[in-house]
Amino acid sequence: MKVIEKLFQAKETRGAGYFVLIDPDKQDIPRAVKMAKKCEKADVDALLVGGSLLFAHYFDELIQAIKAECALPVIIFPGGTRQISPFADAILFISLISGRNPNTLIGEQVTSAPIIKAMGLEAISTAYMFIESGNITTAQFMSDTRPIPREKPDIAIAHVLAAEYLGMKFAYLEAGSGAKHSVPDSLISTLQEYVTIPLIVGGGIRTPEEARNKVLAGASFIVTGNVLEKNNDSEFIKAFAQAVHIKD
Numbered sequence: 752m753k754v755i756e757k758l759f760q761a762k763e764t765r766g767a768g769y770f771v772l773i774d775p776d777k778q779d780i781p782r783a784v785k786m787a788k789k790c791e792k793a794d795v796d797a798l799l800v801g802g803s804l805l806f807a808h809y810f811d812e813l814i815q816a817i818k819a820e821c822a823l824p825v826i827i828f829p830g831g832t833r834q835i836s837p838f839a840d841a842i843l844f845i846s847l848i849s850g851r852n853p854n855t856l857i858g859e860q861v862t863s864a865p866i867i868k869a870m871g872l873e874a875i876s877t878a879y880m881f882i883e884s885g886n887i888t889t890a891q892f893m894s895d896t897r898p899i900p901r902e903k904p905d906i907a908i909a910h911v912l913a914a915e916y917l918g919m920k921f922a923y924l925e926a927g928s929g930a931k932h933s934v935p936d937s938l939i940s941t942l943q944e945y946v947t948i949p950l951i952v953g954g955g956i957r958t959p960e961e962a963r964n965k966v967l968a969g970a971s972f973i974v975t976g977n978v979l980e981k982n983n984d985s986e987f988i989k990a991f992a993q994a995v996h997i998k999d
């Protein structure tokens with residue numbers, strides 16, 4: 752079964768899916784493997800691997816090590832063309848549609864597409880949208896783009912509609928890693944009325960309750976990163992998974 756089908760199935764059967772982001776710059780290989788195993792036990796739906804910068808030089812090795820010990824789908828969430836690996840199950844093929852930087856809209860994609868083809872990686876077309884979150888995030892700075900103002904839903908609506916009409920499979924609403932404020936629930940509920948493509952929501956989500964509220968507002972997938980780097984207690988991960996899986 753393709754990874755995208757597994758994701759749709761998780762959304763269908765559990766109400767929503769829960770992704771944990773492993774940033775190779777924040778976790779070395781042994782820590783990442785330990786975390787991946789805990790996530791599998793805690794009923795996480797998939798692991799995202801990637802980061803805005805990538806100082807780490809062991810991207811392939813980290814993914815291989817996770818795959819050797821954990822059965823969860825490993826999906827690359829790339830901060831750039833250096834983050835492609837044949838050892839992953841799929842890659843979020845993102846276009847940063849909230850920005851007007853041609854390189855992050857189409858340039859990086861053209862450079863990486865032939866490599867992805869050669870590796871036989873499953874590419875999952877995803878519209879990536881930065882939502883203003885109270886501080887300038889690394890991803891915003893590195894992409895040289897401005898986020899969509901959080902109090903201007905019309906701008907966000909126009910962007911998700913464009914994503915759907917362009918045939919993208921997901922829209923990822925990103926407040927940014929470590930964001931002061933996560934994507935507002937009210938914005939999620941407005942956007943889900945306009946499109947049928949599933950909304951992935953991440954950035955600055957710190958509690959299971961916050962995650963659940965986003966699902967209740969209409970998010971189909973929730974991503975957390977930072978919060979589990981600070982507390983990777985198995986029960987805490989489980990609490991997030993249970994909060995997101997509203998049908999379980």
Ligand code: 1GP
Pocket residue numbers: 772925926927928929930952953954955956974975976977978
């Ligand atoms: C994924 O970048 C986020 O969309 C992760 O954000 O690290 O703040 O959870 P946090």
